[in-house]
Amino acid sequence: xxxxxxxxxxxxxxxxxxxxxxxxxxxxxxxxxxxxxxxxxxxxxxxxxxxxxxxxxxxxxxxxxxxxxxxxxxxxxxxxxxxxxxxxxxxxxxxxxxxxxxxxxxxxxxxxxxxxxxxxxxxxxxxxxxxxxxxxxxxxxxxxxxxxxxxxxxxxxxxxxxxxxxxxxxxxxxxxxxxxxxxxxxxxxxxxxxxxxxxxxxxxxxxxxxxxxxxxxxxxxxxx
Numbered sequence: 001x002x003x004x005x006x007x008x009x010x011x012x013x014x015x016x017x018x019x020x021x022x023x024x025x026x027x028x029x030x031x032x033x034x035x036x037x038x039x040x041x042x043x044x045x046x047x048x049x050x051x052x053x054x055x056x057x058x059x060x061x062x063x064x065x066x067x068x069x070x071x072x073x074x075x076x077x078x079x080x081x082x083x084x085x086x087x088x089x090x091x092x093x094x095x096x097x098x099x100x101x102x103x104x105x106x107x108x109x110x111x112x113x114x115x116x117x118x119x120x121x122x123x124x125x126x127x128x129x130x131x132x133x134x135x136x137x138x139x140x141x142x143x144x145x146x147x148x149x150x151x152x153x154x155x156x157x158x159x160x161x162x163x164x165x166x167x168x169x170x171x172x173x174x175x176x177x178x179x180x181x182x183x184x185x186x187x188x189x190x191x192x193x194x195x196x197x198x199x200x201x202x203x204x205x206x207x208x209x210x211x212x213x214x215x216x217x218x219x220x221x222x223x224x
Contacts, residue, residue: 028069029062029079031055032101040109044203049191057187058100064093083172095170099149103183106216111209119179119210119217126160134205137162141184142198152180154220177220179213 034054039047065082068090069075074082082094114130115123127133133152140162141150148166153176155161160179163171171178182204189200 028075029065029097031059031062032105034104036107036109041107041207043192044207045107046192049188052191053183053188054100054104058097061093061096061100065090065097068093080172083170091173092168095168095173098172099168099170099181100183102178103181106180106209106212107204107207108209108212109207111207112211113206113208115210115214117214118221119214122160122217133162137180137182138198138201140164141182141201144184147185150182150184151178153178154217158221177216177223179216179220180208 031054038050038054041050065079069077069082074086074090077085079094079098083091083098086094114120120130123130123133127136137150137152141164144150144164144166146166148164148169151163151165151171153161153163153171156175163176165171182201184197184201189197193200193203
């Protein structure tokens, strides 16, 4: 019963937000095309969750950004530059677009399930082992109070760290280079896992494509 009520409210809220915030189709920022179909991550993440989370929630953030930057000094900036310079509603919406773009792009229906090369070496050096990293990351995600994100980042000094951010918080604003993030807002998992956030994070490990993350780590390393 609770799940049916949540689903009805969730779907209704998605359509309401989209109707209120719909921008002209020629807005600067557009919903990125995913490299997989909306049912490709099932049963770990269902098609219904993907269609609502990616297709509705992220689209609403994009529509809001397009409206908020129109006619302002932010209009010609990249998404990253907006995140670094903005605050308030513009920052929140731009950061959520960026956060979700990373989240959905590091997952795959046929992922490489563990890191290799220099990323593996860095993870082992920082956390002791890949298993220890997964345990610490999962604990950080499960323990975050309320809505937000858990991240693996490369800090400005080149070291790795697991951090939490509340709500729309994005490490890009603080000069860090995100490698992995997990969305722990309820809308990311409630239809599939109800209140069992830890089970959702557990399933997330089966979807992360570490080949993609390795490329991000290489890019981050080349920036220094």
